[in-house]
Amino acid sequence: MELPGRVLIGTDIIQEFGNFLTDLSITNNILFVSGPKVHTVLKDKLETSLNSSNLNFDWKIVEHATNQIIDEVSLLCQNNNYEIIVGVGGGKSVDVAKLTSYNENIPFISVPTSASHDGISSPFASIKGLERPYSFVASPPIGIFADIEIISQAPDRLLSSGCGDLIAKITAVKDWELAHIESGERFGNYAASLAYMSSQILFDQSLNFAQNRIDSVRNIVEALISTGVAAGIAGSSRPCSGSEHLISHALDVISPGKGLHGEKCGISTILMSKLHDLDWQNIRNTLVRLNCPTKIDEIGVTLDEMIEAINIAPTIRPDRYTILNKIELDRENIKTLLSETKCI
Ligand code: ZN
Numbered sequence: 472m473e474l475p476g477r478v479l480i481g482t483d484i485i486q487e488f489g490n491f492l493t494d495l496s497i498t499n500n501i502l503f504v505s506g507p508k509v510h511t512v513l514k515d516k517l518e519t520s521l522n523s524s525n526l527n528f529d530w531k532i533v534e535h536a537t538n539q540i541i542d543e544v545s546l547l548c549q550n551n552n553y554e555i556i557v558g559v560g561g562g563k564s565v566d567v568a569k570l571t572s573y574n575e576n577i578p579f580i581s582v583p584t585s586a587s588h589d590g591i592s593s594p595f596a597s598i599k600g601l602e603r604p605y606s607f608v609a610s611p612p613i614g615i616f617a618d619i620e621i622i623s624q625a626p627d628r629l630l631s632s633g634c635g636d637l638i639a640k641i642t643a644v645k646d647w648e649l650a651h652i653e654s655g656e657r658f659g660n661y662a663a664s665l666a667y668m669s670s671q672i673l674f675d676q677s678l679n680f681a682q683n684r685i686d687s688v689r690n691i692v693e694a695l696i697s698t699g700v701a702a703g704i705a706g707s708s709r710p711c712s713g714s715e716h717l718i719s720h721a722l723d724v725i726s727p728g729k730g731l732h733g734e735k736c737g738i739s740t741i742l743m744s745k746l747h748d749l750d751w752q753n754i755r756n757t758l759v760r761l762n763c764p765t766k767i768d769e770i771g772v773t774l775d776e777m778i779e780a781i782n783i784a785p786t787i788r789p790d791r792y793t794i795l796n797k798i799e800l801d802r803e804n805i806k807t808l809l810s811e812t813k814c815i
Contacts, residue, residue, distance in 0.1 A: 498554070502548065504557065504567050548571060568581070581614070587633045637698065642744050665698070743793075778802055782800075
C-alpha cells in the first residue's frame with residue numbers, strides 16, 4: 472500500500488505551510504510547481520510562511536501538463552538540489568509535480584487549491600500525450616496540505632467537477648465487482664468499500680450544500696483524498712475509475728476541451744448506473760442539487776460525440792473489464808439510454 476504520510480486540512484492555514492514542511496523534516500531547497508494564476512494569488516502568503524521557517528525555495532510556473540514540461544522540470548531538479556517538489560494548484564500543477572517527483576525520485580507534496588478531482592492524493596497522474604491523454608502510475612504525495620478557505624474560493628464549476636469525480640466511484644466499484652465475477656479479477660473489498668463510502672457523502676452534502684458551504688467543501692475534500700487513498704490501498708485506480716471514466720477519457724479524445732474531467736464522469740455515471748440497474752435517478756438528482764451538469768449539451772458535447780465516446784470507451788483500456796464489455800450497445804441503444812436518463 473502506498474499512502475500519503477501527513478495530511479493537514481484546515482481553514483485559513485496557509486501561513487502554517489512552513490511549519491508543515493519542517494514537521495516533515497524538510498530543511499532545505501523546495502521547488503514549487505504552480506500555474507500562473509495560483510502563483511499570483513498565493514505567492515506572498517507561501518513565501519512569508521517559508522521565510523519565517525528559514526526555508527529556501529524556487530518557483531516553476533507551468534501552464535500545461537505535457538511531457539515537454541515534465542522534462543523541463545526534471546532538468547531543473549537535476550541542476551538544483553531540491554529536497555521536495557510541491558505541486559500547488561488544481562490538476563495540472565499537481566500532476567507535473569507528481570510525475571517529476573517519480574522520475575527524479577524526489578518526494579512531493581500536494582497543495583490543492585480546488586477540489587475538482589481525486590488526483591490531489593492518488594498515485595496516478597494524467598498527461599497529455601501526442602494522440603490521447605494517458606495515465607501514469609506515480610507515487611502518492613508524502614504530504615497533503617488543504618486550506619479549505621482557499622479551496623472554497625475556487626470557481627463553483629471546479630467543485631462541481633470534484634462532485635462528479637466522487638459520485639463516479641459508485642459505478643467504478645460496481646464495474647470492479649463485475650470484473651471479479653465475470654473474469655476472476657481480484658476484488659479488494661476494503662479499498663472498494665472506502666471508495667464507495669466516499670461517494671456516499673455526496674448524498675448528505677447535496678441536501679445542505681447551500682447553507683453550509685465551508686463544511687460541505689471540507690467533506691468533499693476529505694472524501695476526494697480518501698478515494699486517492701483507496702487507490703493507494705488497491706495498488707491501482709480500479710476502485711476510482713470504471714466505465715464512466717473510460718467514457719470521460721474517450722470524450723477527451725473525441726471532443727477535447729469540452730467539459731471538465733469530473734463533469735464528464737458525473738454524466739457518464741448516470742448512464743452507467745442505469746446499465747448496472749442502480750438508482751440512477753437518485754444519482755442524477757444529487758448531481759442536480761450540487762449544480763453539476765447532467766445533460767451533455769451543458770458541457771457542449773453533441774449527441775454524435777457522446778455516442779462515439781461510449782462506442783470507443785472499452786478500447787481506451789482494453790484490460791479494464793466493465794459493464795460496457797458485458798452489455799454491448801449499438802447506436803440506437805445508446806440514444807435510448809441517453810434519453811431515458813435525461814442526459815439529452
Ligand atoms: Zn477521476
